[in-house]
Amino acid sequence: DTSNEKKSIIFKNIILRKCFAIIEYQDELITAFEDKNKLAPIHILIVPNNYIQSMAYVKSKNKLLLGHMLYVATKLAKKFNISKNGYRIIINCNKHGGQEIPYLHIHLLGGKKLSNHFC
Ligand code: 5GP
Numbered sequence: 001d002t003s004n005e006k007k008s009i010i011f012k013n014i015i016l017r018k019c020f021a022i023i024e025y026q027d028e029l030i031t032a033f034e035d036k037n038k039l040a041p042i043h044i045l046i047v048p049n050n051y052i053q054s055m056a057y058v059k060s061k062n063k064l065l066l067g068h069m070l071y072v073a074t075k076l077a078k079k080f081n082i083s084k085n086g087y088r089i090i091i092n093c094n095k096h097g098g099q100e101i102p103y104l105h106i107h108l109l110g111g112k113k114l115s116n117h118f119c
Contacts, residue, residue: 008103041111052104055093082110
């Protein structure tokens with residue numbers, strides 16, 4: 001619907017570099033950029049360049065893409081030196097998962113000891 005479109009257009013524009021974001025990684029499949037409201041010293045979002053609304057909309061053809069998103073998260077964790085101490089990867093899905101932007105994204109969080117609260 002149109003409100004979903006409005007909320008997700010920002011990520012599309014970041015990918016296209018029409019909206020500002022600190023882009024940490026980009027290739028033909030995905031883009032990684034700093035979250036604008038960082039919840040940890042390192043807080044990066046990793047998104048597919050081609051629109052997928054959420055994990056609930058993933059198809060068989062997206063399997064390699066999902067693996068690539070996770071792999072790049074591990075590479076970024078190494079680049080930002082948070083691999084050894086550790087980090088958290090989060091994917092919120094739809095309403096109950098607390099997803100606010102209806103554009104599939106991985107959160108990579110690290111650089112401090114994170115709380116153990118999941119819900
Ligand atoms: P969600 O709750 O959907 O899993 O997470 C959405 C994330 O997107 C939030 O952490 C929020 O801070 C981030 N975000 C929302 N709008 C923007 C924006 O315009 N630019 C950037 N860089 N991050 C955004």
